Amino acid sequence: MTSTIAKLELxxxxxxxxxxxxxxxxxxxxARLGFVPKMYANMVNSPGLLETYLLGYERFRNEGGFAPxxxxxxxxxxxxxxxxxxxxxxxxxxxxxMSKVPADALQALRAGxxxxxxxxxALSTFTRQLVDSRGSPTPAQLSAFRQAGYTDRHALEIxxxxxxxxxxxxxxxxxxTEVDPAFQDYxxxx
Numbered sequence: 001m002t003s004t005i006a007k008l009e010l011x012x013x014x015x016x017x018x019x020x021x022x023x024x025x026x027x028x029x030x031a032r033l034g035f036v037p038k039m040y041a042n043m044v045n046s047p048g049l050l051e052t053y054l055l056g057y058e059r060f061r062n063e064g065g066f067a068p069x070x071x072x073x074x075x076x077x078x079x080x081x082x083x084x085x086x087x088x089x090x091x092x093x094x095x096x097x098m099s100k101v102p103a104d105a106l107q108a109l110r111a112g113x114x115x116x117x118x119x120x121x122a123l124s125t126f127t128r129q130l131v132d133s134r135g136s137p138t139p140a141q142l143s144a145f146r147q148a149g150y151t152d153r154h155a156l157e158i159x160x161x162x163x164x165x166x167x168x169x170x171x172x173x174x175x176x177t178e179v180d181p182a183f184q185d186y187x188x189x190x
Contacts, residue, residue, distance in 0.1 A: 008174045012041035022047045025054065035182065039086055039168060042175040049167060056164040064157035068099035073120050074161045076109040077127040083190040084169035089179045092186035110188055122148030127158050135159060 011017075014036065015026045022044045030036050043050040061071060072095035079087035092110060095101035101109075108115045115121040126145040129137050137145075145155065171177070179187055 005173055005176070007176050010042065010045040010175065012038060013044045014041065018044065020047070021051065025050055035180070037090070037182075038180050039090070039172060039177050042177050043168070043171050049171065053164060053167045053171075056160055056167070060157060060160050060164060064160065065151075065154060066157065069095070069101045069105075070120065070123055071161075072099045072101045073105065073109065073115070073123050074127050074158055075165060076106075077124045078131055078162055078165040079169055080109065080112060081128055081131045082165065082169040082173075084165075084172050085188055085190065086172040086177045086179055086183075087165065087168055088188035089183040089186045092188065093183045096186070119148050123150065126150070126155070127161070130155070130158055131162055135162075 013022060013026065015023050015030065018026065025047065026036050026040060026044060029040050040050060043053060060066075064071065066074065072091055075091045076088065076095065079091060088110065092106060095106050095109075096103070102117065102120075105115045105117055105120050109124065115124055122145060126137065126141060126148075129141045133141075142155065146152075
């Protein structure tokens with residue numbers, strides 16, 4: 001992220017510095033993850049923003065119809081397109097340690113090169129095409145996605161992921177969110 005991006009002057013929040021819905025969301029994050037991610041601490045300055053992000057993220061993860069590795073491919077393709085250093089680091093760590101993204105696929109996603117696995121490459125390509133076209137892929141692009149074994153429902157679930165990542169990527173840009181120590185080994189720069 002360059003210094004030419006404006007920075008909002010909102011302080012990172014903690015469960016102790018806030019109350020109500022914001023406090024509850026941060027306490028839940030700390031209980032589930034063992035820490036409050038800096039992204040959440042920043043986003044909670046708008047409780048509706050963080051709540052919408054968390055709900056969409058949960059729906060995509062639990063109801064989107066993608067395997068965990070595929071979920072990371074989608075999130076990383078969007079985050080790389082948007083140049084979000086925070087989400088690239090976080091989803092790289094999640095991809096490597098939790099979602100079991102193949103190492104060569106993770107490396108390709110981070111580098112912006114083709115993924116060796118044809119199905120994951122088709123998923124990454126179509127995700128980028130959806131973001132780049134603002135949801136208006138060509139018939140040939142949609143056909144290639146379908147031919148890789150994905151459904152029209154999957155295309156709509158990618159729209160959900162784009163919405164979720166737009167919330168986090170743009171917030172991280174505006175707030176210049178620093179990468180948490182938990183994700184530091186996967187730091188990335190555009």
